Amino acid sequence: MQPNPSENAVGAWVQLVRSGQTILARVEADLKDQGYPPLEWYDVLLELDKSPDGKLPQAQVQSNVLLAQYNLCRLVDRLEREELVKRQPSPDDGRSNHLVITEKGRTLRREMWPAYAAAIQTHLGSRLSCEEAHQLGGLLGRLVQAEPAECDAKNR
Amino acid sequence: MQPNPSENAVGAWVQLVRSGQTILARVEADLKDQGYPPLEWYDVLLELDKSPDGKLPQAQVQSNVLLAQYNLCRLVDRLEREELVKRQPSPDDGRSNHLVITEKGRTLRREMWPAYAAAIQTHLGSRLSCEEAHQLGGLLGRLVQAEPAECDAKNR
DNA sequence: CTGTTATACATGCAATTGCAATCAATTTAC
DNA sequence: GTAAATTGATTGCAATTGCATGTATAACAG
Numbered sequence: 001m002q003p004n005p006s007e008n009a010v011g012a013w014v015q016l017v018r019s020g021q022t023i024l025a026r027v028e029a030d031l032k033d034q035g036y037p038p039l040e041w042y043d044v045l046l047e048l049d050k051s052p053d054g055k056l057p058q059a060q061v062q063s064n065v066l067l068a069q070y071n072l073c074r075l076v077d078r079l080e081r082e083e084l085v086k087r088q089p090s091p092d093d094g095r096s097n098h099l100v101i102t103e104k105g106r107t108l109r110r111e112m113w114p115a116y117a118a119a120i121q122t123h124l125g126s127r128l129s130c131e132e133a134h135q136l137g138g139l140l141g142r143l144v145q146a147e148p149a150e151c152d153a154k155n156r
Numbered sequence: 157m158q159p160n161p162s163e164n165a166v167g168a169w170v171q172l173v174r175s176g177q178t179i180l181a182r183v184e185a186d187l188k189d190q191g192y193p194p195l196e197w198y199d200v201l202l203e204l205d206k207s208p209d210g211k212l213p214q215a216q217v218q219s220n221v222l223l224a225q226y227n228l229c230r231l232v233d234r235l236e237r238e239e240l241v242k243r244q245p246s247p248d249d250g251r252s253n254h255l256v257i258t259e260k261g262r263t264l265r266r267e268m269w270p271a272y273a274a275a276i277q278t279h280l281g282s283r284l285s286c287e288e289a290h291q292l293g294g295l296l297g298r299l300v301q302a303e304p305a306e307c308d309a310k311n312r
Numbered sequence: 313c314t315g316t317t318a319t320a321c322a323t324g325c326a327a328t329t330g331c332a333a334t335c336a337a338t339t340t341a342c
Numbered sequence: 343g344t345a346a347a348t349t350g351a352t353t354g355c356a357a358t359t360g361c362a363t364g365t366a367t368a369a370c371a372g
Contacts, residue, residue, distance in 0.1 A: 004273050008289035009281030013179075015296035016280070017195075020176025021222050022300050023169075039173075059350060066177050071329065073352060095337045095350045117160055124172070125165030127298055133164035139292045140171035142283050144178050215320060227359065229322060251320040251367045318369070329358070339348070 016140075023123050030119040036112050040067065040075060045084060045109040048101035055100045057090060084108060172296075179279050186275040192268050196223065196231060201240060201265040204257035211256045213246060240264060 005013070028039055036042075043065050048054050062072045076099060079085045084105035090096040101109075128136065161169070184195055192198075199221050204210050218228045232255060235241045240261035246252040257265075284292065 005277040005281035006286050006289065008286050008293065009276060009284065010273070012284070012289040012293040012296070013183075013276045013280050015293045015300075016176055017180055018222065019296040019299045020172055020180070024173055024176070027169075057350090062350095066174065068330075069351075070331085070353085073350095074328080077352095090350095093338075093350080095335095097351075117166075120165060120169045121161040124169050124299060125161035127301070128165070128168070128295065130162050130164050132295055132298075133162065133168040135291070136295045137164060137168040137171045139284065139288060139295070140168070140175040142288075143175045143280060144171075145283070213320090218320095224360075225321075226323080226361085229320095230358080233322095246320095249320080249368075251365095253321075314372090316369100316371080318367105320367080321365085323362100323364075325361090325363105327358105327360075329356100331356085332354095334353075335351085337349085337351105339346100341346080342344090 026123045027116070027119040030122070031112065031115055034115050036115060037108075039116075040065070041079065041084070042109065042112055042116065044072075044075065044079065044099075045101060045105050048085060048099055049106055049109050054106070055088070055098050057093075057096050058087075058099050059096060061099055079105070182279045183272070183275040186278070187268065187271055190271050192271060193264075195272075196221070197235065197240070198265065198268055198272065200228075200231065200235065200255075201257060201261050204241060204255055205262055205265050210262070211244070211254050213249075213252050214243075214255050215252060217255055235261070 024039075031037075031039070044061055047061050047064050048056055058072065058076065062069060065072065067075065076085065076087065080087060082104075083102055086100045086102060088098040088100050090098050125133065180195075187193075187195070200217055203217050203220050204212055214228065214232065218225060221228065223231065232241065232243065236243060238260075239258055242256045242258060244254040244256050246254050281289065
């Protein structure tokens with residue numbers, strides 16, 4: 001493996017951080033303007049809403065969401081306070097709890113989607129062709145594969 | 157323009173947020189393990205270090221960095237406390253101040269780079285070919301072109 | 313000039329995050 | 343079976359962030 005990143009890798013890095021943060025901020029700002037909560041709320045609600053009975057162990061939600069354990073814990077506090085989800089003791093593991101989405105939670109999730117989709121279209125979709133978007137998704141997907149401990153792979 | 161984002165756009169969006177945050181977290185973690193401060197510190201120090209006399213108006217630093225005005229202000233508080241930069245009243249504009257990088261600041265910046273570069277290589281460079289990195293940078297760059305007025309997020 | 317608006321920076325306060333425990337219920341190893 | 347390690351969740355406290363506002367200077371309109 002090259003000891004130093006190529007110029008292209010550094011360039012991609014810079015753009016990745018910059019675009020990631022900028023676009024995320026823009027999309028979140030759009031949602032916020034319309035009175036909606038932060039995207040993490042959506043992420044959690046979506047996970048639960050997708051699940052067959054609207055219920056998942058907190059640990060599993062956590063693994064699908066980009067949050068530290070204690071941050072999810074506190075996010076759930078907030079969601080629970082707004083009655084969007086409920087905590088429910090797990091029958092088969094005394095440490096764990098299930099998160100259950102409420103009707104109110106499902107409704108909010110459903111109502112947010114059009115605004116969210118529109119923001120994605122405005123800030124990302126409208127700036128790339130369909131193939132470009134596909135390509136971008138593919139390249140980015142390669143970056144988050146499990147940590148390869150010590151990577152050898154001669155630059156291909 | 158399509159009213160709704162294509163599936164590809166949504167996919168790219170998801171990967172963008174996920175990869176952006178994940179890779180950023182990994183790189184920052186590597187730096188932190190080696191006792192270095194967060195990347196924003198690096199960003200500010202680099203801006204100043206690049207500048208001919210190590211000095212820039214705070215407002216200009218701000219426009220090159222992804223931080224809200226009040227957050228830069230407080231970051232500068234911290235940098236100043238560590239004696240990495242100094243605030244200096246601007247001679248030609250009584251509202252403004254110049255940020256000046258200190259020797260200690262230059263040293264830290266210089267010492268951080270190898271660790272930073274290695275982290276970029278590990279988490280990004282080693283996972284993409286040179287052309288792929290180039291392509292990725294190009295696609296991402298297209299996303300942050302100036303917005304039709306609105307939004308806080310900084311560009312350029 | 314003088315009043316209005318805009319710019320550069322700072323700050324009080326509330327909300328959120330990160331860190332380092334802590335607690336309780338498993339699981340594992342002997 | 344029991345001690346030790348692990349896992350899932352939580353919490354106190356300090357640091358950081360967001361928001362609204364404050365202060366001072368500069369630019370502009372009349």
